[in-house]
Amino acid sequence: MKPTTLTYGVDDTPPLLELASLGLQQVLMGAAGWVMMATVLATLSVSLLDTQSMLRMGMIVTGLGAMLQANRRGPVGSGYLCPPIIAPAFFSTTILAGGGFGLATLFGMTTVAGAIEVVLARLLPRIRFLFPPEVIGVVMVMVGIAVLPTGFPRLLADPATLSAGADQGRNVAVGIVTLATMTGCTVWGRGLVKLLPLLVGIFTGVAAALALGCVPPTALPSIMNEPWIGWPHRAVSGFAFEWSLLLPFTIACVASSLKNVGDLTMCQKINDSDWKRTDMASVSRGASVLGIVNIASGLLGTVSHNASSSNIGLAVASGATSRSIAYSFGALMVLCAFLPKVAATITALPPPITGAAVIYCACFMMLAGIQLLTSRLLDTRRILMAGCALAFGLSAGLMPHLYVNAPHFLKPILNSPVSFSALVALVLNYLMQLGNTRRCRLTLTAAEDNYATLRDAMLEFGASVGARKEAITAATESLHHVMESLATGLASGEITVDIAFDEYHLDLDVSYQGQAIELVKTRPDRNTLLNDPTGLAKLSGWLLGQRADRVRIKTDADRCHVLLRLTN
């Protein structure tokens, strides 16, 4: 069901003007990826001309990739607004390949990486058990945290991000004004202003930058020197393949795929208020697109991409997640590739403005992950799994020097706090589930008050299997209704309760010696309840069917069974 926080849900189509504006807003958000790409390429001493070429080819890949991702039919496409962006998981392999072997090798390995990602994407439904909500929640939290080192130095005008002689105080003011405007538009805005907080914030930031003299002196000439229209071309011709790079790129593919699972899950969650668990088939189709995007990235001569968390966060913040926006975004992005001045303008935006945009979106991403983590009952195993994953991921981000001497093949993982967290979460989740059963048996006595025993046992079991709180509450209440019925004299002696959980369902089998509970289809009226000696038992039998999805009574030779099924 479409959440009430969304103005335009995934199946809605905004009017043309809003569609164009929302697409433009997403393009501006994607510009943060271009800045990151330019930063990475600068470490490889790639020429300005080649950098511009790779940026513009990246625009084509991003635009077409977003449109393919929005596709709902066929073997590829998740149907969501989930644009691609340059992938941090591939930063180290980009530097390894481009710096050590040249751009031709970088493009060749990027193509190979894309093919590996397509294979991984098809395997995702079979390895679904590796990605329970707690693991994905950790990834989503880290996805939000991971963009903070990109955002904060820019927002707070770290001198390293500014041109020589720039006034830091004024630049900080530009960043804060931008962030405040974006926040204000989201909280108090109406109409178009509420839909386009990023755009309004950026324009306000540019106005503030102009007023405070914070536009770098090279900004305007860099834009004026570019022609209006130009055909993008590939930076270098040819491909090369390097065997020694295959393992690092494969690990980067795994890391990138994990992030994609998190982002595509976020897309599902933000578009459905009834969302309970990841639809891995949809994630698989969406991840396939991202693999295809990387194949195209290598062919066209740009760097690897994955799902853009910041663009997803922007869609949430603006209340517009319509897949139609992917098409306007894609068209605008491809158009930008043929308008050199556009790329130049985007990269000329003062750093405090792009930093504000990144921080703004990071807020939504982090909290989405926390909400997912806390939507399930957590026992000690799960707390330690999530805690260790977050701790190790943060250690890689906050203290990267600790991992300087790590083996080369681990660098792609360790360079990305998201990937590191995801790997720790996956491994710990798998190891900690060893010996953990998804079944439980309780033995109770009919004559005793079993309320607290049942409640505590269900909570403990629910936490051990990571069941939804609502499902455990409903199951507990159903069991209480059963026990109350049996306490009217239907059961004697021992009562056993067998509980089984398989992520989708919670199955309960209450077994006892005695008389079967009468399942009543019609609600007993007040007169029956007040005057009929069997009225209470009838109401209990009727209430049983209200909380559980399915109730069945079965009798063996000497025992009665009340079989309940609830959806998790």
Place this chain on the structure above:
Amino acid sequence: MPVVVAKYQPVGRFDASTAAQHEAELRRLLDGEAQSIELDFSKIEFLSSAGLRVLLVTASAAEKKGGTLQLSGARPAIREIILTVGFDDIVHLRD
């Protein structure tokens, strides 16, 4: 004449194990001056068929005295049970 209202806040469960105790207390209040009862259900974690019967009996007794039974602070699941059994016209739910 103003209606005399008594307030009662049960704690824990409202089921077969506690029904007799709650019914006795509510009867004592209505046997006194009170015509209406305000039940604060904010500390109730479970309502069973036995508890529903107590509510029905109390609401009927209050109506006979010209008053009402008001219930506030109930958890969503408990509100849903009261609505589902159709007692919301005699047990008045307040937010």
